Amino acid sequence: xxxxxxxxxxxxxxxxxxxxxxxxxxxxxxxxxxxxxxxxxxxxxxxxxxxxxxxxxxxxxxxxxxxxxxxxxxxxxxxxxxxxxxxxxxxxxxxxxxxxxxxxxxxxx
Amino acid sequence: xxxxxxxxxxxxxxxxxxxxxxxxxxxxxxxxxxxxxxxxxxxxxxxxxxxxxxxxxxxxxxxxxxxxxxxxxxxxxxxxxxxxxxxxxxxxxxxxxxxxxxxxxxxxxxxx
Numbered sequence: 001x002x003x004x005x006x007x008x009x010x011x012x013x014x015x016x017x018x019x020x021x022x023x024x025x026x027x028x029x030x031x032x033x034x035x036x037x038x039x040x041x042x043x044x045x046x047x048x049x050x051x052x053x054x055x056x057x058x059x060x061x062x063x064x065x066x067x068x069x070x071x072x073x074x075x076x077x078x079x080x081x082x083x084x085x086x087x088x089x090x091x092x093x094x095x096x097x098x099x100x101x102x103x104x105x106x107x108x109x
Numbered sequence: 110x111x112x113x114x115x116x117x118x119x120x121x122x123x124x125x126x127x128x129x130x131x132x133x134x135x136x137x138x139x140x141x142x143x144x145x146x147x148x149x150x151x152x153x154x155x156x157x158x159x160x161x162x163x164x165x166x167x168x169x170x171x172x173x174x175x176x177x178x179x180x181x182x183x184x185x186x187x188x189x190x191x192x193x194x195x196x197x198x199x200x201x202x203x204x205x206x207x208x209x210x211x212x213x214x215x216x217x218x219x220x221x
Contacts, residue, residue: 043112044199044212086152096165097142097210101151 002027004089006100013077014108021072021103023061023087033063033070034088036099044086047072057081077107111135113202113213121219127188130216134181134202141183142210143175146197155198158183159206187218195220 003026013019025031035047048056050063050070061072070087087100114133122128134141142165143155154167158177175185181202187194197217201210 043214044201046209049209096154096157096167098154099144099152 002031002089002091002095002098004087004098004100006085006087006103008103009101010104010106012106012108015079016076019072019074019077019081019105019107021085021087021105023070023072023100025068025070025087025089027068027089027091029092031092032090033061034090034097035059035061035070035072036086036088038084038086040083047085077105079107079109081105082107113200113211115198115200115213115216117216118214119217119219121221122190123221124190124192126190127186128190128218129184129186130198130200130218132183132185132200132202132213134183134200135211138202138204138211139181140203140206140208140210141177141181142201142203143183143185144199144201145169146199146215147195152199155185157206164206190220192220194218 005024007022033050036044037047038044048054059074061070063070084102084104086102088097090097116131140159142157145153156163156175157165161177172188177183197215199215200213203210
């Protein structure tokens with residue numbers, strides 16, 4: 001069964017501090033991992049996906065198959081990064097997208 | 110391109126009633142997925158449709174059903190509403206299954 005765990009409900013940091021949002025997954029095959037973000041009063045939107053290996057808004061995430069993790073990182077947090085972040089996993093083939101419970105990131109000035 | 114639209118945006122129903130929610134995907138998108146979002150359970154997958162066929166189903170009772178029309182628009186229906194069905198119902202569309210999903214604003218359902 002596919003499972004995504006985000007252990008932190010809330011992560012509070014100061015502007016300019018490094019940020020790491022944790023995501024661990026459980027899946028026996030080769031998963032596709034995503035990070036979605038929901039800013040206040042906005043729709044849920046895709047932030048990045050592991051296969052594209054992009055850096056979006058300064059965020060990066062590396063898939064670590066050994067540790068079954070896909071942590072989201074940013075070296076210097078900005079106030080506009082405050083939002084709800086969801087890690088999601090899709091199995092091989094036409095499998096459903098499974099979301100973690102989300103982590104609220106709060107960046108204070 | 111217009112984004113995913115969902116109607117209605119807000120709905121208040123009484124226990125035992127039924128409700129139908131509608132989702133219009135982005136033009137050209139053929140995959141539509143539905144999710145239930147609650148503070149306690151987070152985002153839970155309901156079902157996914159592609160080319161009018163249900164391709165995936167989540168772990169929800171049979172009271173939850175859906176369908177997709179030939180124009181890719183989708184509806185979901187919840188019968189015999191329970192208080193626990195109060196949630197934000199999100200619809201997402203994608204070009205195909207497995208592609209990036211674009212989310213709608215959601216329908217806030219309150220069951221009293």
